[in-house]
Amino acid sequence: MTAHTSLRGRHVLAVLASVAAIAAATATFALSGGSPGRAFPALVPAAAPAGWPHLTLPDGTAVLSYPPSLRPVSGDADSVSAAQVSPKGVFRLYLNATPRQGDEQLRGWAAFRLRLLTADDAASAHELAAAQDVAFRGGTGSCVIDTYVTRIGAHHYQEIACLVQGRTSASVIVAAAPAATWAQASPLLLRAVAAYQIR
Amino acid sequence: MSLTFIRSAAGAALLAVLAAGCGTAATAQHAATKPAAAAQPRHSAPAHAPVTTPTPPPATTAPAPATKAPASSANPIPQGNGGDQDPDNNGGPSDGDGNI
Numbered sequence: 001m002t003a004h005t006s007l008r009g010r011h012v013l014a015v016l017a018s019v020a021a022i023a024a025a026t027a028t029f030a031l032s033g034g035s036p037g038r039a040f041p042a043l044v045p046a047a048a049p050a051g052w053p054h055l056t057l058p059d060g061t062a063v064l065s066y067p068p069s070l071r072p073v074s075g076d077a078d079s080v081s082a083a084q085v086s087p088k089g090v091f092r093l094y095l096n097a098t099p100r101q102g103d104e105q106l107r108g109w110a111a112f113r114l115r116l117l118t119a120d121d122a123a124s125a126h127e128l129a130a131a132q133d134v135a136f137r138g139g140t141g142s143c144v145i146d147t148y149v150t151r152i153g154a155h156h157y158q159e160i161a162c163l164v165q166g167r168t169s170a171s172v173i174v175a176a177a178p179a180a181t182w183a184q185a186s187p188l189l190l191r192a193v194a195a196y197q198i199r
Numbered sequence: 200m201s202l203t204f205i206r207s208a209a210g211a212a213l214l215a216v217l218a219a220g221c222g223t224a225a226t227a228q229h230a231a232t233k234p235a236a237a238a239q240p241r242h243s244a245p246a247h248a249p250v251t252t253p254t255p256p257p258a259t260t261a262p263a264p265a266t267k268a269p270a271s272s273a274n275p276i277p278q279g280n281g282g283d284q285d286p287d288n289n290g291g292p293s294d295g296d297g298n299i
Binding site: 073075076079081083091094096097098100101102103104116117119120121122148150151152153155157159161171172173174176177 | 285286287288289290291292293294295296297298
């Protein structure tokens with residue numbers, strides 16, 4: 001009887017230990033947030049489709065092409081922006097190009113961008129994918145795809161932001177859309193990013 | 200191996216399972232709250248939210264001792280139509296500036 005009880009006890013312990021190990025492993029993975037290592041979409045530099053308007057940076061160092069469904073919008077004096085905005089003022093598509101202004105570097109660009117987002121206007125920001133040595137028309141860049149929530153309005157956006165180094169200049173191109181519509185918006189936005197030309 | 204020990208070990212294992220389960224649930228809850236923020240009405244995107252700034256002390260008062268900068272000083276560009284008045288300072292998408 002004692003031997004039977006001892007055997008049954010060990011069996012129960014073994015089962016419980018297995019369950020605990022599985023649960024702990026699951027919890028650890030969940031708490032780590034999983035891997036952000038999504039595949040970065042292919043960016044093949046190509047001229048913008050015919051009919052796409054262009055905006056040249058005020059310093060003349062890069063050209064942003066944008067779909068005809070977007071319109072130029074105001075921004076920093078040294079940058080150019082185009083957006084599709086709903087009648088109620090909701091940004092549906094957003095493109096921006098800005099000359100490098102600070103300590104942006106190709107190496108570590110993704111971390112820099114996330115830090116800048118949370119230091120500037122985002123309550124939170126999370127990297128989804130990143131890539132280096134991305135070919136651009138006239139240069140090479142580092143890109144990050146991330147999602148963030150704005151401090152004002154708690155708007156949830158997803159973006160691709162690339163620091164592009166040309167022969168004589170460097171600049172940043174940003175393409176964003178509400179996170180909820182990113183899947184639909186991203187092909188057009190990525191097309192605009194692929195058409196970005198730097199000098 | 201005594202029955203008491205077995206019960207104690209089983210209890211400890213159960214606690215581990217419960218603790219792990221709580222961690223997973225907390226993470227799931229955290230993730231589930233994100234879409235809620237995103238689901239907020241977006242029509243207020245361009246709204247110029249009021250910015251509350253601390254009222255400066257009267258000029259007649261003695262100089263106040265050095266105080267720590269408010270937490271919001273980590274944000275170099277004021278939000279709520281402040282600073283450069285970019286869309287991203289009003290709830291719009293962030294531009295590519297270097298925060299200069």
